Amino acid sequence: MNAISLSPFDLAIAAGLVAFDALLSVLLRLRLHRQILIAAARMVVQLVAIGFILRLVFSAAHPVATLAIILVMSAIAAREIAARPERKFKGFTGLALSGTGVAIATVVTVGLALTTAIRPHPWYDARYAVSLVGIILGSVLNAGSIAFDSLLGGVARQRGAIEAQLALGATFDEAVSPLRREAIRRGLLPVINQMSAAGVITLPGIMTGQILAGLDPMEAVKYQILLMFLLSGGSGLSAFVVVFGGLRRLTDERQRLRLDRLRD
Amino acid sequence: MAEPAPPPAPETPPPRLTLRDLQSPLAGPFTLELPRGGCAAVSGQSGSGKSLFLRMVADLDPNTGEVRLDGAPRAGLAAPAWRRRVPYVAADSGWWRDRVAEHFAPDQLARARELAARLALAPDLIEGPVQRLSTGERQRLAVIRALVLDSPALLLDEPTGALDPDSTAKMEAILKERLAAGTTIILVTHDPAQGERLGARRFVMRDRRLEPAA
Numbered sequence: 001m002n003a004i005s006l007s008p009f010d011l012a013i014a015a016g017l018v019a020f021d022a023l024l025s026v027l028l029r030l031r032l033h034r035q036i037l038i039a040a041a042r043m044v045v046q047l048v049a050i051g052f053i054l055r056l057v058f059s060a061a062h063p064v065a066t067l068a069i070i071l072v073m074s075a076i077a078a079r080e081i082a083a084r085p086e087r088k089f090k091g092f093t094g095l096a097l098s099g100t101g102v103a104i105a106t107v108v109t110v111g112l113a114l115t116t117a118i119r120p121h122p123w124y125d126a127r128y129a130v131s132l133v134g135i136i137l138g139s140v141l142n143a144g145s146i147a148f149d150s151l152l153g154g155v156a157r158q159r160g161a162i163e164a165q166l167a168l169g170a171t172f173d174e175a176v177s178p179l180r181r182e183a184i185r186r187g188l189l190p191v192i193n194q195m196s197a198a199g200v201i202t203l204p205g206i207m208t209g210q211i212l213a214g215l216d217p218m219e220a221v222k223y224q225i226l227l228m229f230l231l232s233g234g235s236g237l238s239a240f241v242v243v244f245g246g247l248r249r250l251t252d253e254r255q256r257l258r259l260d261r262l263r264d
Numbered sequence: 265m266a267e268p269a270p271p272p273a274p275e276t277p278p279p280r281l282t283l284r285d286l287q288s289p290l291a292g293p294f295t296l297e298l299p300r301g302g303c304a305a306v307s308g309q310s311g312s313g314k315s316l317f318l319r320m321v322a323d324l325d326p327n328t329g330e331v332r333l334d335g336a337p338r339a340g341l342a343a344p345a346w347r348r349r350v351p352y353v354a355a356d357s358g359w360w361r362d363r364v365a366e367h368f369a370p371d372q373l374a375r376a377r378e379l380a381a382r383l384a385l386a387p388d389l390i391e392g393p394v395q396r397l398s399t400g401e402r403q404r405l406a407v408i409r410a411l412v413l414d415s416p417a418l419l420l421d422e423p424t425g426a427l428d429p430d431s432t433a434k435m436e437a438i439l440k441e442r443l444a445a446g447t448t449i450i451l452v453t454h455d456p457a458q459g460e461r462l463g464a465r466r467f468v469m470r471d472r473r474l475e476p477a478a
Binding site for chain 2 (some may be wrong): 053158159160161162163164165166167168169170172175192252254256257258
């Protein structure tokens with residue numbers, strides 16, 4: 001590979017664009033300059049930190065190191081999904097649901113990729129496992145948090161409609177089926193957009209990165225297609241688990257709507 | 265040794281609706297028996313627990329105690345089956361589809377149109393969108409949704425709260441018919457005279473307990 005190495009000076013020039021954004025904000029009184037600069041600084045620190053950590057994990061070449069970093073990344077994603085909805089479950093229910101969703105979605109998709117398409121030796125080679133988890137967690141997070149937010153916001157808003165059906169003898173399943181469909185649909189929209197735009201409207205980040213790093217475009221495309229399939233699988237599983245699990249917690253053995261399990 | 269003879273069948277049938285120590289952390293305990301065709305009218309200040317009471321009978325809020333329909337315990341029925349027999353109509357009607365007709369099963373529509381006509385609702389309302397209904401129209405149609413179930417009991421939360429005197433009289437006429445046909449009704453009302461007109465046992469909800477009205 002003949003990747004062109006970037007020097008700190010190259011990055012500093014690109015950082016000028018961020019400074020330009022900040023300057024615009026000051027001139028137009030958008031009051032965004034602080035946020036822009038903090039976000040940019042945060043991004044640099046986070047990425048540099050993960051770069052060092054990945055270097056360490058790669059050189060350790062030990063399954064425990066690989067699993068440890070995957071666990072930390074997954075835990076952060078689960079926390080973000082649970083934190084996103086405006087209405088939240090009391091106690092640790094939200095975290096338990098998002099944790100389950102993240103775990104199932106990641107294990108299934110990454111496991112599938114590592115055991116079929118990409119078969120690294122050894123299987124725990126962090127270069128593959130951690131990168132795959134990283135990219136899939138993004139989609140899992142997106143789908144899971146949007147679906148979860150849509151479910152919990154919708155159930156509180158549609159309380160009258162749901163209980164009116166229950167009160168006439170509908171099952172809980174019947175009463176919440178439009179809500180369930182809507183929450184999962186919303187969760188899957190980002191990955192559907194991503195797939196339909198790929199290559200026509202956007203060149204996906206991974207592919208661009210690989211091409212910039214010197215890989216043949218067709219090779220990069222194959223990886224990208226594989227990843228897109230994994231992302232859609234991860235999105236679907238994540239949305240499905242948080243929505244079905246969330247609905248189970250929103251009812252009980254007498255098929256009531258238990259909004260009392262949400263925080264006020 | 266001879267088997268003991270089975271006890272003779274009771275002369276009187278069990279009450280239609282039996283509530284014994286029905287309670288939750290929010291309201292109760294409530295104990296009440298209503299015969300076939302019996303009616304209980306509950307009034308009381310806002311927030312006194314009238315709606316909570318009906319919701320507990322319908323099993324929409326967690327509760328403990330004993331509830332029976334014609335002697336059969338509520339716990340022996342799946343919750344949806346129970347609520348089909350003892351449907352509850354909230355004061356605030358809920359709608360889950362765009363058009364009114366979609367809220368009825370196809371085989372209920374003819375009955376619904378008939379009842380709507382008797383409640384002075386324009387015939388095209390049922391075909392139209394829910395959005396266009398007034399509060400009073402919504403309320404009448406929500407009660408019709410429960411009436412078409414032909415259930416042995418009905419729980420009605422202010423079924424005439426948003427209606428003018430004329431519509432109220434029409435609704436009461438239908439309720440009286442149902443009572444005469446054996447349906448048992450518990451209704452919440454702000455109008456003490458309504459209970460009297462329906463020949464109901466009257467109760468006042470005070471501090472989340474039922475008391476016989478003076």
